[in-house]
Amino acid sequence: EAQVTQNPRYLITVTGKKLTVTCSQNMNHEYMSWYRQDPGLGLRQIYYSMNVEVTDKGDVPEGYKVSRKEKRNFPLILESPSPNQTSLYFCASSFGTPGNEQFFGPGTRLTVL
Amino acid sequence: AQKVTQAQTEISVVEKEDVTLDCVYETRDTTYYLFWYKQPPSGELVFLIRRNSFDEQNEISGRYSWNFQKSTSSFNFTITASQVVDSAVYFCALSVLDFGNEKLTFGTGTRLTIIP
Numbered sequence: 042e043a044q045v046t047q048n049p050r051y052l053i054t055v056t057g058k059k060l061t062v063t064c065s066q067n068m069n070h071e072y073m074s075w076y077r078q079d080p081g082l083g084l085r086q087i088y089y090s091m092n093v094e095v096t097d098k099g100d101v102p103e104g105y106k107v108s109r110k111e112k113r114n115f116p117l118i119l120e121s122p123s124p125n126q127t128s129l130y131f132c133a134s135s136f137g138t139p140g141n142e143q144f145f146g147p148g149t150r151l152t153v154l
Numbered sequence: 155a156q157k158v159t160q161a162q163t164e165i166s167v168v169e170k171e172d173v174t175l176d177c178v179y180e181t182r183d184t185t186y187y188l189f190w191y192k193q194p195p196s197g198e199l200v201f202l203i204r205r206n207s208f209d210e211q212n213e214i215s216g217r218y219s220w221n222f223q224k225s226t227s228s229f230n231f232t233i234t235a236s237q238v239v240d241s242a243v244y245f246c247a248l249s250v251l252d253f254g255n256e257k258l259t260f261g262t263g264t265r266l267t268i269i270p
Contacts, residue, residue: 072256081163083245083262089255097255131199139256140187140206140249145199 043068045146047132053152054122062117062149064132070144071137073115074099075107077128078148084131090115091137122153156181158248160261167236168269175231175264177246183207187249188222188229193263194242202244205229233266241268 045066054060066073074089076099086099090109104126106118115134119126129150133143157180167173179188190202203213205222213220217234233240246261 074258076260081262083160084247084260086258091255100259129197133199139185139251140204142189142201142204143191143199143258144201145191148197 043144045132045134045144047130047146047149049149050147051150053154055154056123057121060119060122060151062119062130062132062151064115064117064146065113066115066132066134066144067113068134068144069112070134071112072141073109073132073134074143075105075115075117076131076133077101077126078131079128087117087130122151124153127151127153156183156248156250156257156259158246158259158261160244160246160264162264163262164265164267166267166269169238170235172232172234173236173266175233175244175246175266177229177231177261179227179229179246179248181248181250183250185251189247189249190220190229190231191245191247191260192242193245194239199245202231236268238268238270241266 048063071092075087076084078084085101087105088107090096131148132146135141135143159178186207188205192200210222219232221230243263243265245263249258
């Protein structure tokens, strides 16, 4: 089954404790990205990757890191989480040509205390 | 810079009524793509439709229809004879090429509640 998976789905952590949210897709998509969803703000792009070893900042990259060592994986790293990073996070993937639909993962609800 | 405006934060209608969700976009690019996504209460994001900037033909899919008007920079979504299952948050999105990279911008969403 074609899908984007994220883990964990739910996470409660404390300020400053490094964490990684994994994202994996099995559709051989070139393009992958991370979004955060906050009430009243919609979805905002954090980082995106056009292909392996190619990443770039989205609209709200501060406090986040990403890597793209393999085509299928695109982990999101919070080196020192803060309460303002409490949010619902979505990973998405698509084929690399512009205008393709994004396939979204199920979301990760993160709470930073 | 690109911008997508969904001015309707929340809409409630009684079942079987028609409802239109508005989407207004801003871009200086002549080539772009517009999308609608649905987020039901279960939380996943579901693709509904894509339209490119050169195709102003309206689209109908069952009870759903989309009206794309470049003259007003709008890409509105109409649900005819609404049903309770249509209750969701709906997002409009705009895709452009930004220095060779695809840039996707979402609106803030419209929460639609269908009252039985």
